[in-house]
Structures are given as structure tokens and as C-alpha cells.
Amino acid sequence: MNVRACTWAAVLGVTTLGACRCDSFRFYDVVRDRVEECDILPQGELCDEPEGFAPPVTEVWAVEHAGDEIRVYVDEEVWIAEPQNPEDNPSFVTANKVEVSAREPGPCTTTRTRSFEILATPDPYTGTLTGEIAERSILIGPEACGETPTGLRTRARLDGVPTGAP
Helix, strand or coil, X not given: CCHHHHHHHHHHCCCCCCCCCCCEEEEEEEEEEEEEEEEEECCEEEECCHHHCCCCEEEEEEEEEECCEXXXXXXXXXXXXXXXXXXXXXXXXXXXXXXXXXXCCCCEXXXXXXXXXXXXXXXXXXXXXXXXXXXXXXXXXXXXXXXXXXXXXXXXXXXXXXXXXX
């Protein structure tokens, strides 16, 4: 049963034989516009001016509500998201990923942390996806790894509109 049908069933007090899970799946054309970019250096962070940022990129995002699970698809990557306040605003969700890799000599360890907060409203006419995504990649290790810590920290604004059929 689609979201619109579930909404009308709830308004009219209609029940069906099966549970009305009100699952939804919505595509968005999202512009990722960098708002912060900093190099992580042994002596601290050195942040670039906005004029030096890469131009905004357009990505395809999708938000799927399937029962109690929320999946966010960013191009070909899948994130499992959590609603921040499920009772008041189930469309405001967050997700985090941490990837750790090591290489010799050392070991030299790179930790990549990514997270986002989005508000994704599914209405096909007035819906939007807005929020922020942050990424941090840092290399640490002994002298054999070179000067550490080194890495990159970025933050970008997300603005999107629904695309495709509702």
C-alpha cells in the first residue's frame, strides 16, 4: 500500500487485512556544495577559502522507509539511517560510517569518518531534501609513515528536489 493510500486509510479509519506499513521510496536530485575544507597537518588544520573549493556536484539520492528501517542511497552506496525524533519528525534522519585501514610500514592507519543529517520530505510537489554531510580522513602512525597526523576534513551543504514518479 503506498503512502497516499495509507494516509487516507488512517484518516477514514479504514483497516485492511494486512498491516499498513506505509513504506515509501523517493528519489532526489541533490546538489552537494562544499562549505568547509581543511587540510589536517601535524601542526594543526589549515582551511581553504571558499573560492578554492571544488564546484558543487549533483548526485542522485534516494530515501527508503521500509517498516522500521530507513535506508539512504547515495549514488551506489547504501546508508542505514536513524530518525532523530521519530514521533515529532520522522523525516529528519542521521547516519554515520567509519572505515579503518592499515598499511605497512608502521602500521600506518587511515581512519575515514563520514556522517550526514538530512531532512527529507517525500511530497512529490513540495518535498525537499536538505542537510549537511561531513567527512574526515586522517593518517596516523610512527615516523616510518611520514609526518603524521595528515588528512582532510570537509563539510558540505545538501539541497535536493524530488525527481521521478511519486
